[in-house]
Amino acid sequence: MYKTTAQHLSYNFKTLANSMAKATPARSGDYLAGVAASNNLERVAAQYVLADVPLKQFLNEALIPYETDEVTRLIIDEHDNTAFSAISHFTVGDFRDWLLSAEATTEKLSAIASGLTPEMVAAVSKIMRIQDLILVAKKCRVVTRFRNTIGLENRLSTRLQPNHPTDNAAGVAASILDGLLYGSGDAVIGINPASDNLEATARLLHLLNDVIERYKIPTQACILAHVTTTLKAIEQNVPVDLVFQSIAGTQKANESFGINLNILDEAHQAALGLKRGTVGNNCMYFETGQGSALSANAHHGLDQQTCEARAYAVARKFKPLLVNTVVGFIGPEYLYDGKQIIRAGLEDHFCGKLLGLPMGCDICYTNHAEADQDDMDMLLSSFAMAGGNFIMGIPGADDVMLNYQSTSFHDALYIRQVLGLRPAPEFEQWLIGHEIFNNHNQLKSITEIPALFKASLHAISGGQ
Amino acid sequence: MPDVKKPVIAFDPWHPLNQLTPARIGLGRAGMSLPTRANLDFQLAHALARDAVHIPLDFNNLKIKLDNLSYVSQFLQSQADNQSNYLQRPDLGRLLNEQSINVLKAIESLQADAVIVVADGLSSKAIANHAIPFLELLVPALKAVDYQLAPICLVKHGRVAIGDAIAEHYQAKLCITLIGERPGLSSPDSMGIYFTYQAKAQISTDADRNCISNIHVNGLSYEQALTKLLFLIKGAEQLKCTGVLLKDETSDKAIDQLDGKNFLLN
Numbered sequence: 001m002y003k004t005t006a007q008h009l010s011y012n013f014k015t016l017a018n019s020m021a022k023a024t025p026a027r028s029g030d031y032l033a034g035v036a037a038s039n040n041l042e043r044v045a046a047q048y049v050l051a052d053v054p055l056k057q058f059l060n061e062a063l064i065p066y067e068t069d070e071v072t073r074l075i076i077d078e079h080d081n082t083a084f085s086a087i088s089h090f091t092v093g094d095f096r097d098w099l100l101s102a103e104a105t106t107e108k109l110s111a112i113a114s115g116l117t118p119e120m121v122a123a124v125s126k127i128m129r130i131q132d133l134i135l136v137a138k139k140c141r142v143v144t145r146f147r148n149t150i151g152l153e154n155r156l157s158t159r160l161q162p163n164h165p166t167d168n169a170a171g172v173a174a175s176i177l178d179g180l181l182y183g184s185g186d187a188v189i190g191i192n193p194a195s196d197n198l199e200a201t202a203r204l205l206h207l208l209n210d211v212i213e214r215y216k217i218p219t220q221a222c223i224l225a226h227v228t229t230t231l232k233a234i235e236q237n238v239p240v241d242l243v244f245q246s247i248a249g250t251q252k253a254n255e256s257f258g259i260n261l262n263i264l265d266e267a268h269q270a271a272l273g274l275k276r277g278t279v280g281n282n283c284m285y286f287e288t289g290q291g292s293a294l295s296a297n298a299h300h301g302l303d304q305q306t307c308e309a310r311a312y313a314v315a316r317k318f319k320p321l322l323v324n325t326v327v328g329f330i331g332p333e334y335l336y337d338g339k340q341i342i343r344a345g346l347e348d349h350f351c352g353k354l355l356g357l358p359m360g361c362d363i364c365y366t367n368h369a370e371a372d373q374d375d376m377d378m379l380l381s382s383f384a385m386a387g388g389n390f391i392m393g394i395p396g397a398d399d400v401m402l403n404y405q406s407t408s409f410h411d412a413l414y415i416r417q418v419l420g421l422r423p424a425p426e427f428e429q430w431l432i433g434h435e436i437f438n439n440h441n442q443l444k445s446i447t448e449i450p451a452l453f454k455a456s457l458h459a460i461s462g463g464q
Numbered sequence: 465m466p467d468v469k470k471p472v473i474a475f476d477p478w479h480p481l482n483q484l485t486p487a488r489i490g491l492g493r494a495g496m497s498l499p500t501r502a503n504l505d506f507q508l509a510h511a512l513a514r515d516a517v518h519i520p521l522d523f524n525n526l527k528i529k530l531d532n533l534s535y536v537s538q539f540l541q542s543q544a545d546n547q548s549n550y551l552q553r554p555d556l557g558r559l560l561n562e563q564s565i566n567v568l569k570a571i572e573s574l575q576a577d578a579v580i581v582v583a584d585g586l587s588s589k590a591i592a593n594h595a596i597p598f599l600e601l602l603v604p605a606l607k608a609v610d611y612q613l614a615p616i617c618l619v620k621h622g623r624v625a626i627g628d629a630i631a632e633h634y635q636a637k638l639c640i641t642l643i644g645e646r647p648g649l650s651s652p653d654s655m656g657i658y659f660t661y662q663a664k665a666q667i668s669t670d671a672d673r674n675c676i677s678n679i680h681v682n683g684l685s686y687e688q689a690l691t692k693l694l695f696l697i698k699g700a701e702q703l704k705c706t707g708v709l710l711k712d713e714t715s716d717k718a719i720d721q722l723d724g725k726n727f728l729l730n
Contacts, residue, residue: 028552164485170724171485177478177728178489211728331646332551367513367647368551368586373506396488396498396506403648405510408488413496443496449477453728457478460727 022046029334051093084115118309145280160185182409184393186427249310252298291334338375360390557623583622587644
């Protein structure tokens, strides 16, 4: 079935998984896994083959056996045939053409989301150019709510990420203040703790809770500890808004993270029970990234982008507030350079959005990747054009705890100006009310610390 | 002449808070963007971190310094034959190339208690700056407890696991690998130490190792790193293993454990 001839050479890709891997635009992780096309012609041949695969075939040919992988079981068992029926006669190529057409409206895309499997959207993304990925994703709208409303049209939110190498409370507070005064933090104020233990996590959860309550900030807090640590914090009545977890697209990769669907379900139910959201109850925050399955030697011969899309099936089950693809963190073994990172970020956003997820992107790179700030500017600009829900906000783009570079508070202000994107409406009102933003989506020029924070800062400057 | 005023950089009144964190806060802005100076400061830090990855380690210079200390050493190389290959193929960086295997085979006396491996890793600067001063503390400390040492193995394009095959070759109990860590903007020359008990090629995994990370001027000092390593060596001799079962229980005075007050709640 997966055969074609190109330039008098015949190709037989044998399986759907193999056809998808060979059709994937070049990236180092697939070479490392030994699943990539061996040359450009083979890649295009596989793309021709993939374009002719009926979408129905994805329901008949599991890429990882149903019996051995709970993510496959989740995908098959929860597939919505009624939603799928509208497009069930398409091939992958037809699907691309339809997605690009005016027929595929925001409403229709929402209506088919539950009928799509991760493999279908991964497959179609492999035969799309960057402009296709942007155009179609821009038509998708996924809105989520906890203490504010994220993902509305012409809005872009930011996760304020005030990490500190030793979780020092004063250091964390300094970065939080810097971020808030630059208009950052409506997606979440989220800290990666330097050490993943209950004591440190509880201390930071209290810190964020106290700040959010004291200043009545319409946002939510998260400490990005392991889900089991957060569960223990909930049991001890520590204030938990969002439950965080890194997830992947195969059961074995999730096991390497020390999780399974049952643990995630338990955590989701526990967080729902706290009823801490004021305008909605989306209370999960997931992070993903291409390469994580291979890195755990748990990719089952799949390409890394297909594994990534399968992680979105896991995310979808728990109605998250935020899903963040941490695209360039993993290093050049998986995404070699700016070109590969940019495409991967836009693929992930496209696939997640088609599946109905509130996608954000940690637009980032490490210093051993062939990437720099210019590459990040390209991805940031394209990601915002594609209607991404949120990005990171890190002081000066330099995460001093995790040792990588992401987007800064200034970067968010750049893209807000260029594309007229506003923060979440509740947060925007808070910024305007406290004289941080003016009514034109701009930072106010200030010579003094805003009244809201003056008393706190007076106390420390007086004490020094 | 047109009336264009010199641009005004908006200064952040909370700028003095930057004493509380190494994070780049209170940078100010030109319009909404990063002012020229802050932008160039970032580019400088990135250039240093990039160069740390891409400037090759001067192995000959390293060997001369070891010779001057009368420490016996030898060159080895992984199967990654260039830097680009090294970055994209971690599997090749874990394997010795044929020439290196032959170098080891040619050595007559093969038994040692401990093997010290020095690999360039992801930061040549880390090794160039920190390997020699650390070895000047480590080698005498190991000799003081009567460990028989193999020649110090200087490995080009090596990943952590490349020490396993070397240790196995010498039938060594202890494999101590010094390696350049993934460089950050604020720590481009950070050295790490990985310690594996009875390392075996293709068998030992990361779960079987202990790691001492962040050895650089603003991180762990050589003395602190040595204290930790000697503690782990002693523990490994008792437990007959390294890895998740062996915990580092030395106190971390180097790292600021003070819980600074959250001034936002004043």
